[in-house]
Amino acid sequence: MHFAKFLEELRFSAAGAAATVLCFSAPVQAAESPLVAGGDVGNAPYIIKNPDGTYDGFDVQMLKEIARRLGRPGYQLVDQQWSGIFAGLDARRFEFIMASTVMTEKRAEAMLFTEATHDNDYRFLSLKSGPEIKSLDDLRGKRIAVNQGNVYDQWLTARADEYKWEVARYAKNSDAVQAVLAKRADANLASAGATTWTAVKNPMLKGGLVINSGQTKGLAFRLDDTELRNKVEDAIECMKLDGTIAALQEKWLGVEAGPDSITRNVQAGYGEPGLPGYDPTPHTPDCA
Template sequence: MKTPILAALAALTMGAAEAQDSYTVALDGTFAPHAMPSLSGGVEGFNVDLAAIIGERLGAEMEIVATQFSGILPGLAAGTYDFVVAPTTITEERAESVLFSEGYLNTDFQFVLAADAEEVDALEGFAGKTIAVNKGSVYDSWARELAPEIGWTVESYGTNSDAVQAVVSGRAFANVAGNTVSAWAAKQNPAIKLGYLHSTGLVWGMPFRKGDEALRARVEAVIECLKTDGTMVALSEKWFGVTPAEGSAAVTPRPGWGEPGFAGHAEDDHAPGCAG
């Protein structure tokens, strides 16, 4: 049975292809805690749960394909996937080639400190400290670019887990990584805690093929419902151990369809929510 929110989209999808009974969606199955191998087989994580709930709300089966991120957007373009549920940063360049949903999570940089470490409330507070990063990551290059300005020392490790361990062992004062990855690490390890959050202003959205505006609207309407009915909060607390801040992408529906300010955004006066 279709949910009320789908009924509210009838006018938008009039003349478009009927909603499908099943969708094939893709994510990176090695990006914890968004998607990672489960002990029972398959994958689990925030985005796995999110995709399953979207399928339930749409009344459709969701075939979730775990693959390497590098092949996901080309696979979308080739028609292998109906849409992408992997965390994908909305950028101007990407928005020119794919159709994004509105953002559903902020993607910021967050520091992890030893549980008993002094609090730091600004980047300048890390002056003279050693910062551990995952070698070759965006956090590695960002920290090194800022080193002359901040006055910190950057040490790179083969994995982010190794960088976190450097904090635990005292070889580094802090580790910096993505906010959800840092939250997951702190949730799993009582020896560390979340520290300063550096906002990038960027968000993660779900990519669709250009021309699939009707499908995007159906999925985005569900995402907006999940933002307003508490589901996104529950998923964030389950997987990240963090309650989304007021005004964050996880709890704030955006006007129209897509992310405002980027190519593909469509103005619309629909009222976000779950009632139709």
């Protein structure tokens, strides 16, 4: 599928890609260069901006560890609004997307994915002083804030006629959360990890209904960058085997990884089985 058509179909705004002017080509991936990744800063707990301007969070700690295992001298995170992040990847403003990306067949036709790093359920967020959200009927006719263009936006939009809710789209999920706090929206929909973290950190908010999506998240690369995808996946597999990703998930997402969790188990081949771009060639990661 042509990339421009892919962006149009998902309503991703190319204008968001103007957030950064960096361009990268093959030499940037040299071992002497920092590992450069794109991410949506402010999407807590994945990428958090500290008061001193530094970044932290699940994705940031993953990026730092991947750079170390690849032998790269540090890392750089390029702040890119989600609505323009795929266009930013295509424009080579960064080497890959570090923001944990839900893997779908349509997306995999335009990008290469690693194997899954963790699961992705959805969860609603609302004011603690408001009514409980126990079913979708509780949101009938309500206004729901969401980060523009992501899978939660698409999920809400697909059900808008049925439940008569209004989808309010924001450039960042942090802005969507602020809309709930300001009573400009009745609820926010995001990943279960993001919602749970936000509710714990803000006493005015609470988590509600969880949607078991059956989806998983991984890292996204350009279609022509199989070599880097495979190198990063080797690092990810080692991080699964030694428990690094499981520890980060428990710390940042509040979810303990059991022995059968995708965060602990390596899948055969490179990429996500069943999706375009998957390479079933057997390999053993060098975790020395």
